[in-house]
Amino acid sequence: MDFILSSPWTNTAIAILIVLITTTTIVTMGAFSSKNQMPVEGKTILITGASEGMGRSAAIQLAAKGAHIILVSRSAAKLEAALADVRAAARNPESQRFTYITADVSQADYAAPLLAEAVSWNEGRALDIVWCVAGTSAPDFWLETPLSLTRSQMDINYWGAAEMAHAVLRQWCAADAPVVPEAKHLILTSSVLAFFPVVGYGPYTPAKSALRGLADTLVQELEMYPQRVRLHVVYPASIGSPGFARENMTKPQVTKQIEEGDPVQTPDDVAAAAIRKLEQGQYFVTSAFLGHLMRWGALGGSPRNSWLLDTLMCCLMPIIWIFVLPDIYSKIRKYAKEHGHPATYRTKHIQDAKS
Numbered sequence: 001m002d003f004i005l006s007s008p009w010t011n012t013a014i015a016i017l018i019v020l021i022t023t024t025t026i027v028t029m030g031a032f033s034s035k036n037q038m039p040v041e042g043k044t045i046l047i048t049g050a051s052e053g054m055g056r057s058a059a060i061q062l063a064a065k066g067a068h069i070i071l072v073s074r075s076a077a078k079l080e081a082a083l084a085d086v087r088a089a090a091r092n093p094e095s096q097r098f099t100y101i102t103a104d105v106s107q108a109d110y111a112a113p114l115l116a117e118a119v120s121w122n123e124g125r126a127l128d129i130v131w132c133v134a135g136t137s138a139p140d141f142w143l144e145t146p147l148s149l150t151r152s153q154m155d156i157n158y159w160g161a162a163e164m165a166h167a168v169l170r171q172w173c174a175a176d177a178p179v180v181p182e183a184k185h186l187i188l189t190s191s192v193l194a195f196f197p198v199v200g201y202g203p204y205t206p207a208k209s210a211l212r213g214l215a216d217t218l219v220q221e222l223e224m225y226p227q228r229v230r231l232h233v234v235y236p237a238s239i240g241s242p243g244f245a246r247e248n249m250t251k252p253q254v255t256k257q258i259e260e261g262d263p264v265q266t267p268d269d270v271a272a273a274a275i276r277k278l279e280q281g282q283y284f285v286t287s288a289f290l291g292h293l294m295r296w297g298a299l300g301g302s303p304r305n306s307w308l309l310d311t312l313m314c315c316l317m318p319i320i321w322i323f324v325l326p327d328i329y330s331k332i333r334k335y336a337k338e339h340g341h342p343a344t345y346r347t348k349h350i351q352d353a354k355s
Helices: 011-031 053-064 076-088 111-121 147-172 205-224 242-250 253-258 267-279 289-296 307-339 342-354
Strands: 044-048 068-073 098-102 129-132 184-189 229-235 284-286
Touching (some): 044 053, 044 147, 053 267, 068 111, 098 111, 129 147, 147 184
Parallel strands (some): 044 068, 044 129, 068 098, 129 184, 184 229, 229 284
């Protein structure tokens, strides 16, 4: 997704962008409290997708900040390995507690039993933070793949998070749930593709876009309840994880060309950036400059992290798209002209990936 950074901007446009960001950052620095908006020491955090990638990195870093961690994934073997690393990172190893629970988030009605087991382990106390990281991406042309592929990715990437959100929010916001000063935190994980879709991610993007729509609705709905619940959505770009390697096995070549030069962040870097922004209280969390640009270009009616900076950047982004969009479509049309019908070179690409 480095198409934004590699597009033929003029030096003037880039200079305006840098000056605007620098100026508004300086202006807004004093407008926000430096207080940690999501303290985790002594808190109990459940993380789905915690056996590898960003979820595993987040679990380790949150353990280093003093949190009790419940890791969730399908593979017990991977969870045991991750649990050992989480324990080794503990800030207070004598008092912190860690465990794992195996669960398949793609299965209907998985969340309520999982949450009940987690609360039981937490000595009957409600969890403090739930971070839904579990997800998968199998890029391909939407027209050339069976709808079952899109459905399976919707089950994992959307319903996996939506079911957990439904279960935990009903618990946190129940009529008899206590109203306490410290907020609970629900963190969903979407993708920068929810801001700007890219050809080749047809089976994947709808689920991540649906998560954004759900979050924008829930952040309003939660205002109706007396309990304090903060909602956040993390929008990573490319992460150099085992999942990314699997993703590249089915990714169309034209998608790879559009993303050529895309800075791939490590899971540790993405988790660290996300945790830092969560501690700042941000609603939409992006982990790199590319993500910031895409967020500014697609905020619409979503809540702002900074009303001043986000509003100014939303005004600038339409000008940037004047340069970016023609470049993207030019690459797509050129590729189509050179390679013919997608079904033909898709079959060859899959055969090459398997060989």
